[in-house]
Amino acid sequence: MGKRSERLGMPHLFKEHSLEKWYLKDLHVRVQKYFSKYFHHQLIRVSKNEGFPRFLKNMK
Incomplete structure (x- = not known):
């Protein structure tokens, strides 16, 4: 991985975990x-920058 992570x-x-x-x-x-598997x-x-899901508002 990256130098900063190291x-x-x-x-x-x-x-450890x-x-x-x-x-x-x-x-x-x-x-x-x-x-x-769980969401549309x-x-x-x-x-790559966020690394987390973002749930969009006002989706039908």
Whole structure:
């Protein structure tokens, strides 16, 4: 991953909590697939920069 993540000790934190499988370069793709199982694709927006789903208002 990135230098900043390394400097902040992120790899160690993920490993300490048995979350290594979530410490990936393209995690946003995995997150989108996960939420797509439960929500309509129009309700989910995941980007590399955000890393979290954004539920759009006023969707029918």
